Amino acid sequence: MNLSWGRIFFSFFICLMLSTTAFAESFSIKSLSIDSTQKNLLIQGTNPNYQNIKLSRHVLSSPLRVIYDIYDAKLLNPKNSAVLNNPNVTEVRVAQFSTAPYVVRIVFYCKDDESAKRITPTVKSNSISFNLGSEKDNYDHSFFIFKEDQTSPDIQSNVDYTAFYTNLNVIVDDGKKKTEASKPQNLHVAKPSAAPEPGWIQIPISEEFLARYTIMDIETIQDKIVIKGKGIISVASPFVLSAPNRFVVDMPFSRVQKPDLNKTITLSNGDKVRLGAFDAQTARAVVETSNFGAYNAIISPNAETLTIQKSNIVNAPVSNLTEVQSINQNNYSSKLILKFDKAIHHSIYKTKDEIKLKFYNLATPNEQILANFDQTKQFRKITSTPIEGTKNGQIFSIPINPSAKATIELKPDGKELTIFLKENVQKQGTVIIKKGTTVVIDAGHGGSDYGAIRDDVNEKDLTLELSQKLRDYLQKYGVKVIMTRDKDETLSLQRRSEISNEINPNAFVSVHINSFTRSDVKGLETYWYQPQSKALGQIVHNYLTLSIDSPDRGLQTARFYVINHTNAPSILVEVGYISNPDERKEMQTSKRQKKTVKAIGDGILLYLGMMYEQQSK
Numbered sequence: 001m002n003l004s005w006g007r008i009f010f011s012f013f014i015c016l017m018l019s020t021t022a023f024a025e026s027f028s029i030k031s032l033s034i035d036s037t038q039k040n041l042l043i044q045g046t047n048p049n050y051q052n053i054k055l056s057r058h059v060l061s062s063p064l065r066v067i068y069d070i071y072d073a074k075l076l077n078p079k080n081s082a083v084l085n086n087p088n089v090t091e092v093r094v095a096q097f098s099t100a101p102y103v104v105r106i107v108f109y110c111k112d113d114e115s116a117k118r119i120t121p122t123v124k125s126n127s128i129s130f131n132l133g134s135e136k137d138n139y140d141h142s143f144f145i146f147k148e149d150q151t152s153p154d155i156q157s158n159v160d161y162t163a164f165y166t167n168l169n170v171i172v173d174d175g176k177k178k179t180e181a182s183k184p185q186n187l188h189v190a191k192p193s194a195a196p197e198p199g200w201i202q203i204p205i206s207e208e209f210l211a212r213y214t215i216m217d218i219e220t221i222q223d224k225i226v227i228k229g230k231g232i233i234s235v236a237s238p239f240v241l242s243a244p245n246r247f248v249v250d251m252p253f254s255r256v257q258k259p260d261l262n263k264t265i266t267l268s269n270g271d272k273v274r275l276g277a278f279d280a281q282t283a284r285a286v287v288e289t290s291n292f293g294a295y296n297a298i299i300s301p302n303a304e305t306l307t308i309q310k311s312n313i314v315n316a317p318v319s320n321l322t323e324v325q326s327i328n329q330n331n332y333s334s335k336l337i338l339k340f341d342k343a344i345h346h347s348i349y350k351t352k353d354e355i356k357l358k359f360y361n362l363a364t365p366n367e368q369i370l371a372n373f374d375q376t377k378q379f380r381k382i383t384s385t386p387i388e389g390t391k392n393g394q395i396f397s398i399p400i401n402p403s404a405k406a407t408i409e410l411k412p413d414g415k416e417l418t419i420f421l422k423e424n425v426q427k428q429g430t431v432i433i434k435k436g437t438t439v440v441i442d443a444g445h446g447g448s449d450y451g452a453i454r455d456d457v458n459e460k461d462l463t464l465e466l467s468q469k470l471r472d473y474l475q476k477y478g479v480k481v482i483m484t485r486d487k488d489e490t491l492s493l494q495r496r497s498e499i500s501n502e503i504n505p506n507a508f509v510s511v512h513i514n515s516f517t518r519s520d521v522k523g524l525e526t527y528w529y530q531p532q533s534k535a536l537g538q539i540v541h542n543y544l545t546l547s548i549d550s551p552d553r554g555l556q557t558a559r560f561y562v563i564n565h566t567n568a569p570s571i572l573v574e575v576g577y578i579s580n581p582d583e584r585k586e587m588q589t590s591k592r593q594k595k596t597v598k599a600i601g602d603g604i605l606l607y608l609g610m611m612y613e614q615q616s617k
């Protein structure tokens with residue numbers, strides 16, 4: 001009897017302790033949001049000590065409800081509910097169920113038992129996402145720190161030429177007055193969403209999760225700017241503007257908590273910093289500097305602090321790269337996961353054809369670990385170079401296709417970074433090309449020059465066959481095509497360039513088949529050399545690699561004669577390896593040839609349309 005009483009008293013005492021003192025350390029829920037598919041509910045908050053969030057689940061009937069209780073959790077807004085348009089769950093209600101102890105209760109109203117079973121939570125250190133029964137793998141938005149949006153400074157044209165269109169519409173502009181219908185559709189306009197309501201009383205239903213990060217404070221420490229906030233910071237690739245010289249960091253899905261943070265601060269080196277809302281969803285920090293582009297935007301391991309500084313030095317324990325892993329999702333998307341033994345401090349920069357990750361506390365990585373992942377269409381290699389003047393600073397360069405959009409996630413312990421690349425694949429695209437547009441097609445080798453030979457298959461025959469088919473393809477779209485050779489004849493490299501230089505076409509494309517001493521090597525390569533040729537190379541290579549199921553061996557530069565001495569934008573494509581038995585066989589099939597011709601042809605057409613649009617502006 002005594003023992004029993006003692007136990008009750010003891011439990012009561014513990015509960016009291018928890019409810020009065022433990023709360024400040026636990027999970028404070030700041031926002032709830034539902035994504036546009038209405039299949040994911042995201043609960044975000046702060047959890048300063050990264051304690052494990054505890055959840056329990058039970059089911060009640062009539063009406064059928066799945067209930068999750070979150071322990072040691074506080075809801076900063078009183079009550080939330082939303083009616084959903086979801087086949088499994090009709091309504092969600094969230095409320096503070098009790099305060100002694102602190103329990104937040106989430107109630108899902110379900111259609112049937114099957115629906116109830118499908119609700120699955122993913123618990124992270126400061127968020128919980130509930131998948132409400134989508135059968136497909138849901139991409140977890142909860143921790144991305146970099147997400148390319150459509151307002152990226154790379155994409156200024158109203159037609160997105162980095163896209164890959166499975167179906168390309170070509171309109172030939174014959175100089176007559178254009179009708180409305182012939183104009184290309186506005187394929188890439190970013191629509192600003194409404195500002196998030198202060199207080200988060202209503203669960204916002206939006207295309208993206210709004211205000212994932214709230215800037216609480218900005219401070220300067222000597223020449224450093226430290227932006228502190230709650231939630232998960234995400235940054236767009238920093239960029240520089242001139243006159244005056246400015247270093248700009250955009251923070252999408254972020255808001256500035258107090259208007260008095262929107263002010264100009266002068267650093268000890270004389271540079272000026274401004275923080276403010278760029279639009280309803282984006283906070284922007286601008287450093288006006290006399291030292292152009294010399295700042296870094298460094299994300300802390302918990303993704304709550306952004307430090308903007310010139311120095312490449314961060315005082316933090318040295319981390320090691322422990323694993324690199326790739327996950328291929330399909331031809332158009334894959335993930336690359338980088339794992340570290342200690343939390344990393346890093347910056348992200350993305351250009352059209354590269355992602356650069358700057359790690360400020362990383363030891364020189366082991367070459368074996370760095371190279372030890374399966375290549376995907378999106379991830380081919382990582383090169384690591386030390387940051388000059390640092391002992392433990394490394395830059396990872398990852399080449400990417402120009403059409404690829406990047407999302408980067410950081411695990412809350414700061415030890416795992418995932419890069420997700422998805423090609424910008426669209427079904428339908430429209431380009432306008434000018435009447436009289438001319439392309440020179442150069443079938444590699446010929447006559448006494450056989451090119452590479454394997455098993456009675458000659459490069460010169462395959463290149464001629466492909467070039468003729470490519471001519472026919474382009475002519476269908478009104479392009480004037482000149483062939484350097486249209487039969488099996490010997491032709492010098494010099495003559496090939498001369499033919500092009502005499503007519504001065506809009507593009508020059510030389511078609512080749514690769515070979516190597518090792519028969520296991522296969523894949524696609526595109527070469528350019530003169531600067532005016534790079535865009536053509538990027539677009540055609542993008543089309544080739546996304547259309548043909550063979551490894552992407554990269555867009556490269558090489559001083560091949562025909563792309564060095566031809567004045568027009570000129571590229572050389574290597575559309576496969578004759579030395580690889582499988583690829584050799586495949587390249588002789590009409591299926592592979594058709595794919596190759598369409599890929600090169602559509603790439604050329606898109607490029608021609610892009611050039612014409614730029615001219616007519």
Ligand SMILES: [Zn+2]
Pocket residue numbers: 444445451452459512513
């Ligand atoms: Zn060749």
